[in-house]
Amino acid sequence: MTIIGGRYQVNRLLGKGGMGEVYYGVDLQDNTPVAIKALKPDVVERDPSILERFRREGQALKELDHPNIVKMLAMVQDGDQHYLVMEYVAGGSLYDLLKRTGRLPIEQVLPIALDLSDALTRAHRLEIIHRDIKPANVLLAEDGTPRLTDFGAAHIQKLDAITREGGIIGTVSYLSPEACRGEKLDPRADIWAFGVMLFEMLTGRRPFDRREKMATAIAIIKEPLPDLVALWPDAPPQIVDLIYRMLEKDRERRIGSMRQVGAELEAIIQRTGSGVKEAIDLFYRMLEEDRDKPIGGMKLVGARLASTGTPPAESRQSLPTRQANIQPAPPASPANTASPSASTRNLILLSGIITAVLVIVVIVLLLVL
Numbered sequence: 380m381t382i383i384g385g386r387y388q389v390n391r392l393l394g395k396g397g398m399g400e401v402y403y404g405v406d407l408q409d410n411t412p413v414a415i416k417a418l419k420p421d422v423v424e425r426d427p428s429i430l431e432r433f434r435r436e437g438q439a440l441k442e443l444d445h446p447n448i449v450k451m452l453a454m455v456q457d458g459d460q461h462y463l464v465m466e467y468v469a470g471g472s473l474y475d476l477l478k479r480t481g482r483l484p485i486e487q488v489l490p491i492a493l494d495l496s497d498a499l500t501r502a503h504r505l506e507i508i509h510r511d512i513k514p515a516n517v518l519l520a521e522d523g524t525p526r527l528t529d530f531g532a533a534h535i536q537k538l539d540a541i542t543r544e545g546g547i548i549g550t551v552s553y554l555s556p557e558a559c560r561g562e563k564l565d566p567r568a569d570i571w572a573f574g575v576m577l578f579e580m581l582t583g584r585r586p587f588d589r590r591e592k593m594a595t596a597i598a599i600i601k602e603p604l605p606d607l608v609a610l611w612p613d614a615p616p617q618i619v620d621l622i623y624r625m626l627e628k629d630r631e632r633r634i635g636s637m638r639q640v641g642a643e644l645e646a647i648i649q650r651t652g653s654g655v656k657e658a659i660d661l662f663y664r665m666l667e668e669d670r671d672k673p674i675g676g677m678k679l680v681g682a683r684l685a686s687t688g689t690p691p692a693e694s695r696q697s698l699p700t701r702q703a704n705i706q707p708a709p710p711a712s713p714a715n716t717a718s719p720s721a722s723t724r725n726l727i728l729l730s731g732i733i734t735a736v737l738v739i740v741v742i743v744l745l746l747v748l
C-alpha cells in the first residue's frame with residue numbers, strides 16, 4: 380500500500396487524463412477521502428513552471444474557498460514523481476454524465492451553469508484564468524452541484540502540440556479563436572469555453588468539432604456558429620442570445636465578463652420564476668372575480684398568461700447580428716440577487732404548472748356554467 384507525503388494513502392485508479400492518472404485515496408490524518416493526481420514526469424519536464432503555477436493558484440483558490448471549486452489540499456513530491464492532492468468529488472464528471480445522456484434538460488443546465496459562472500467570477504477576480512473549461516473538468520457532487528477542477532492545467536500551448544509529432548494533450552474543442560491563434564489569454568477565453576460547454580450540454584454536440592484537431596481549430600477561427608435553434612427548436616431566445624454572445628469570435632465583442640454571464644443566467648432563471656408567480660397571481664385574481672363578470676374570455680386569459688412569461692422572442696435570424704451590439708446586463712435588484720436552490724426552483728416550476736392547469740380548468744368551468 381502506497382502512502383505519500385506521510386499521510387495520503389493511494390488506493391484505486393479513478394481515471395486517466397492528459398496530465399497523469401487520478402487515484403482515489405484517503406487522508407490518514409482525519410480519515411477523509413481525497414483524489415490524488417500523479418503528474419506524468421514528462422509534463423513537469425516539458426514545463427517545470429507548471430508546479431509553481433499549481434502551487435500559487437492552488438493557494439489562492441484555497442483562500443477563496445468557493446463551494447463550486449475543487450479544493451487543492453497539497454502538493455507532494457516523491458523523487459521525480461509529483462502528486463496533487465485534491466478534495467474528492469463523488470458524483471463523476473459532467474463528461475461522464477453527457478456520455479450517458481447525450482444532452483441535458485435546460486432546468487438541469489441553468490443551475491449548474493449559474494454555479495459555474497459564480498465560481499469563475501470569483502476566480503477571475505483573483506486574476507486566475509481557468510484555461511481548460513470542459514465537461515471533464517466539471518465534477519459533480521452527490522447532490523448534483525458542480526465543482527470546477529484543474530485550474531491552470533492547460534498551460535501548455537495546445538496549438539503548438541497539434542503541429543508537433545506525437546499529438547496533443549487533451550481536446551481542442553473548447554479553445555477560443557485567440558487561443559487557436561496562440562495569443563495571450565485573458566478571462567474571456569474562459570467565457571468562450573463555457574459557451575461551448577453550454578452549447579454542448581443543451582444540444583448534445585460541440586459546435587466546431589471536425590475529424591482532425593487542426594480542422595477543428597480552423598473551424599473555431601473561421602466558421603460561423605451552427606444554428607443552435609435548428610439543433611434545439613425549443614430553445615428559449617434568451618439563452619440562445621447569451622450563447623451567441625459568449626461565442627463571439629472577436630473577444631472585444633464577446634460578452635465582457637463572467638459576472639455578466641452569471642447575471643444573464645440569473646435573469647433567465649428569475650424570469651422563468653416570475654412568470655410562474657404571475658400565473659399564480661392571475662389564478663387568485665380570477666378566483667376573486669365576480670362570477671357574473673368573467674375576466675373576458677379565453678383570449679384575454681391567454682393574453683395575460685402569455686404576458687407573464689418571458690418577453691416576446693426576437694427574430695432568431697437576427698441573433699448573429701446582435702452580437703455586434705452587446706448590451707451589459709442590467710444590474711440585478713437586491714430582491715433578485717438571492718439564488719434559490721435547484722430543488723426550490725423545481726418546486727416553484729411544478730407549482731406553476733399545476734396552477735396553470737387549474738386556471739384552465741376554472742376558465743372552462745366559468746365558460747360552461
Ligand SMILES: Nc1ncnc2c1ncn2[C@@H]1O[C@H](COP(=O)(O)OP(=O)(O)OP(=O)(O)O)[C@@H](O)[C@H]1O
Pocket residue numbers: 393394395396397398399400401414416449465466467468469471472511515516518528529532548549
Ligand atoms: N477531485 C476528484 N474527485 C473525483 N474524481 C476525480 C477528481 N479529479 C479527477 N477525477 C476523475 O479522474 C479522471 C481523470 O481526471 P483528469 O483531470 O486527469 O482527466 P481529464 O480532465 O479528462 O483530462 P485533463 O484534465 O488532463 O485534460 C476523471 O474521470 C475524473 O472524473
Ligand SMILES: [Mg+2]
Pocket residue numbers: 396515516528529
Ligand atoms: Mg481534468
